[in-house]
Amino acid sequence: MGNSVWKDTWLITLRSIKTTLRNPFSFIPNLMISAFFLLVYEGGLSGISQLPMFEGANYLAFILPVSIVSAAIGGAGGAGQGIVKDIENGFFSRLLLTPASRLAIVLGPIIAGMLQLFIQTLLIIGIAFLLGLEVETGFGGILFVLLIAIGWGLAFAGYSAGVALRTKNAQAAQAGTFIFFPLIFLSTTFVPYELIEAQWLKVAATINPTTYIFESMRTVLIDGWIFWDLMQGVIAIVIACTITITFAAVSAKKAVSRG
């Protein structure tokens, strides 16, 4: 009697995926917002890419990372929401009462959230191609963009799962996702760094790790394989993941502990 950690994780992940699919409104709004960035800003703002600072870049390729990061953060947020839901309806306790691996109980919703993120990101990239996206670095570049999206999503999944496990409360977890807005908008969201006029926004964009994610994605999409420009995104992800996943792990340990 009893399963390996892998089997438990598989079972619980599968169930989280099922739950997500049965609640389409848990992912459709985020997907719409992400697609909105692409369609509306490409349609409405693409003229500004005529400015010399854009150095002839296509605005679609410039705005695509915003759309991808939005999709990634939204998908990863699903991890925390899944956990909070389980805690609130008592299913989390029900799982704790079984011999299931404690790790699997926490990991299941997180993996499902990551999968949601991956699919949303693919869809967004698909839409961008339909709109006529051209990628400087080709297929390899798209893979790099996907990896960055997953990495950044993982950092956010760690954050949202950590908040969920710590507060055990849907409202608090929901409030936690509002960090989405400063992360997305206080950055080089619509124009390059050089074009930001307000000093405070420049400061915010410098502090905001999302800026480095945007920049590294834009580099592969528009300029090509420029090692250090790409590395800034990777470094931002490593730092953010270290912090949020530690936070999630500590919170998880507390949530499943019997103290």
Next chain:
Amino acid sequence: MNGKIEVEHLSKTFKKGDVQAVKDVSFTVEDGEFFAFLGPNGAGKSTTVQILTTLINATGGKATVAGHDVIREPEKVRRYIGVALQETGVDPDLTGRELIELQANIFGFSKTEAKKRAEELLKIVQLTDSAERRIGNYSGGMRRRLDLALTLVNEPKILFLDEPTTGLDPSNRMAIWKELRRLNEENGTTIFLTTQYLEEADSLAHRISIINDGEIVATGTPRELKAQIGNDLIALTFSSKEEEEKAERILKEHMDPSDVILQNGKLTVYVEDGTKQLLELVRLLDQENIEVATVNLSSPTLDDIFLKITSEQAEKEGEVHGE
């Protein structure tokens, strides 16, 4: 492997607010026994269940469930027990059948075994017709029955049920009672049940411990507990509050004060021989010019025992605090 529960000097203090929820509790539940923990809200029932089912750690004492220490070997304990907590633990987005199958898979059943087990359990809790519906659409009683089915998936040797019928309508309550009796009698499953309802403990349990304010205050079979407080019970009512209080004072002077309880306008007196002492009582009150409105002679129910024990406790505490 046996279905025994052994608890020695168990205690639990919550850091938050420094609340001592369970105070030096000891008891044994034998293999195959139906045991009830009876007590009001906040008595420490749920905390005890949570410790015994490995959800939280005790701060003192020792507990063995199915031969395994709950603190050192929680994984082993979890294999042999089934637990229904006060709040049901179901995922509203799955169907009843899916959830039972998932639970079976988690307990290591193969796909085919899990399907078979789900079919059996759905029949037992009479949810076969709703098996394909999402649990979110179930009524409270249906959820409760599904929750019970989930606790039975691994054919537990010991079943822990924390107030399994609280908030249920009579027909759902009866269905659960029937199933618990069957499990205990036919399968020999040890059952540890907590309840606030005296009739529930009385009708189901072989043995009852009354718990109040974190302590066990009495233990015995329902019959023993009833005998413990005297054979008969006289209930008196009066037409005014002054008379009530005066009667209470007088009776307390003439007999063991703990046998006289005034609550909600009813003066309850525990006596050895009801027919004989009833007359004496009325005569005594008559001498003091107290007019008795109604008199009722009966055998004590668990309700009365509960009332007596908890009021004795309150009195004791009152003395301690008063000094």
